[in-house]
Amino acid sequence: MTTIFARIKNTVLADINEVLDKKEKKNPIAMLNQYLRESEQETEKVRKLLERQYKLKEEFHREYVQAQELAEKRKRQAEIASQAGETELHEFALAEFGQYEERSQRLLSMLVEAExxxxxxxxxxxEMKLKLKDMQIRRMELMGRENVTRAHTQMGKVLHNEEYSDRSFSKFQEIESYIERLEEQVQNSYFRSNIDAKVAKLEKTLKKDDTLSNS
Incomplete structure (x- = not known):
């Protein structure tokens, strides 16, 4: 039964890995982004653990200080009870002093370990933050290379693919023809709007020349 489950598990894992390999080949940057997101999530988990550890350390320190204060208090009380001849009170205070002292030592050990x-x-x-930043920079580098590769591929299509080149070139020719037509229309409109004034000016000049020649 274990062997069957192991074989099923291996088959499923193999299928998953095959799918991932295909996705990676199809869009490597997308897969890299996914890996980075997972790394960011793991880094965030460690940050939260770090915060919890800070709180634990503070709590250990607080409990240690309190145990130390109580131990010192019971120690003084045991001495006072002893001086006053209060045997029972002396023994009680001494016993509690021992308990608090033992607790403080245990807390001190836990505090040192927590630190x-x-x-x-x-x-x-x-270390994780540095690695994550390094991976993000490397992703930017890879994206830059991918952009350059795509640009070269696109330029290669334009420069080396005859069908693509002819289609692109014909587009340029179409635009140039359109510009030439516009220029012709503008020029004709200009002459049409100014022809009366120009002819009148020419006529006036010719009459003036005739008058001068007859005189």
């Missing part, structure tokens, strides 16, 4: 764990978590968190 070590906190330092380790801080180190790992900083």
């Amino acid at each position: 070590k764990q906190l330092a380790e978590l801080e180190r790992k968190y900083e």
Whole structure:
């Protein structure tokens, strides 16, 4: 039965890996973004653990200080009871002093361990943040390379694909022809709107020349 389940598990994992491989080949940047999101989530988890560890350390420290204060208090009370000859009170205060002293030592040990764990978590968190930032920068680099590759591919289509080139070139020709038609229309409109004034000016000049020549 275990072997069957193991085979089913391996088959499912193989199918999942195959799907992921296909997705990665189809869109590697998308897969990289997914990996980065997962890394960001893991980094956030460590940050939350770090916050909890800070709170634990503070709590251990608070409990340790309180245990120390109670131990010192019971110690003084035991001494006073002893001096006053209050044997029963002396023994009670002394017993509690021992309990508080033992508790404070245990809390001190836990506090030291919590500080070590906190330092380790801080180190790992900083390391994860640096790695995450490095991966984000590398993603930007890869995206830049991908953009350049796509641009080269597109330019290659334009420059080397005859059908694509002819279609693109004909588009340019179409635009040039349209501009030429516009220029012709504008020029004709200009001459049409100014022809009367120009002819009148020419006629006036010719009459003036005739008058001068006859005189």
